Amino acid sequence: SQTIHQWPATLVQPVGSPLSLECTVEGTSNPNLYWYRQAAGRGLQLLFYSVGIGQISSEVPQNLSASRPQDRQFILSSKKLLLSDSGFYLCAWGQGSSNQPQHFGDGTRLSIL
Amino acid sequence: SQQGEEDPQALSIQEGENATMNCSYKTSINNLQWYRQNSGRGLVHLILIRSNEREKHSGRLRVTLDTSKKSSSLLITASRAADTASYFCATGWMGGGTSYGKLTFGQGTILTVHP
Numbered sequence: 001s002q003t004i005h006q007w008p009a010t011l012v013q014p015v016g017s018p019l020s021l022e023c024t025v026e027g028t029s030n031p032n033l034y035w036y037r038q039a040a041g042r043g044l045q046l047l048f049y050s051v052g053i054g055q056i057s058s059e060v061p062q063n064l065s066a067s068r069p070q071d072r073q074f075i076l077s078s079k080k081l082l083l084s085d086s087g088f089y090l091c092a093w094g095q096g097s098s099n100q101p102q103h104f105g106d107g108t109r110l111s112i113l
Numbered sequence: 114s115q116q117g118e119e120d121p122q123a124l125s126i127q128e129g130e131n132a133t134m135n136c137s138y139k140t141s142i143n144n145l146q147w148y149r150q151n152s153g154r155g156l157v158h159l160i161l162i163r164s165n166e167r168e169k170h171s172g173r174l175r176v177t178l179d180t181s182k183k184s185s186s187l188l189i190t191a192s193r194a195a196d197t198a199s200y201f202c203a204t205g206w207m208g209g210g211t212s213y214g215k216l217t218f219g220q221g222t223i224l225t226v227h228p
Contacts, residue, residue: 006155032214043201044156044218051213090155094214098205099144099163102216104155 002027006091006105014113019064019078021108023091026072031093033074034102035066038088050074051096086112119202119222127227132189134222136202137182144205145178145185146216149198156201159187194228 003026013019025031032051036044046059048066056066063082067075074091088109092102120135136145144163148156162169162178162185169176175188189196203216 034215036218041221041223043220046215046217049213049215057213088153092156096214098214098216099161100214101146101158101161102156102203102214103158106155107153109153 002093002103004091004093004103004105006089006108008108009106010109010111012111012113013081015083016080019076019081019085019110021076021089021091021110023074023076023105024072025074025093028072028093030071032096033068034092034094035074035076036090036092038090038107040088044090048076081112083112086110119200119219121222122220123223123225125225125227126192128192128194130192130226132192132196132224132226134187134200134224136185136187136219138185138202138204138219139183140204142180142204145176146203146205147174147176147185147187148201148203148218150201150221151198159200189224192224192226194226197224197226199223 006023034049035047037047038044048058050056050068053068064078088107090107091105094102118137126132144161146161147159149159150156160171160176162176173190178185199221201218201221203218
């Protein structure tokens with residue numbers, strides 16, 4: 001069966017520090033991968049998606065970047081964190097069709113001090 | 114702009130009662146999905162209804178879709194305390210080109226079921 005892992009579960013970082021969040025998927029090949037951010041009590045905002053190794057599309061301008069160095073690995077990064085980067089970050093995978101569900105990791109709670 | 118909007122934003126009921134949540138959207142869709150999120154966790158897919166379907170059931174869940182009104186509803190029957198969670202609708206993009214499986218999520222309904 002397919003599984004998706006995100007780490008760390010929680011992270012507290014000072015303003016201006018770098019960031020690296022990792023997401024890995026097991027049990028499927030060539031998945032579409034997605035990074036979302038969720039503000040407290042709000043819906044999900046799609047940040048990046050990837051349809052293959054090295055292929056990244058950004059949905060919104062921001063201080064973050066994403067990379068996909070391997071088929072089942074998706075990384076969210078920042079060189080210098082801002083206070084506004086605080087939030088709950090969720091990684092998801094899908095089969096590439098919006099007629100299929102997406103499957104989510106358990107998220108990373110990021111707090112910027 | 115946000116595609117799906119859930120109503121109500123929060124719902125508080127007693128165990129055993131039914132819970133109904135609504136979702137409205139703006140553009141044409143090829144399907145609508147409902148997800149559940151327990152506090153501090155990721156989303157879990159509940160049910161998908163295609164644009165040519167009007168109603169779908171899964172256990173205690175019943176979803177309806179009215180494409181003429183651009184709205185959907187999620188009914189949870191005989192609710193349990195364990196149903197306490199946030200519920201989100203998500204729409205699949207319909208249009209020319211490739212959607213890449215992208216979904217647009219609503220703001221969610223927070224459901225609290227009191228034992």
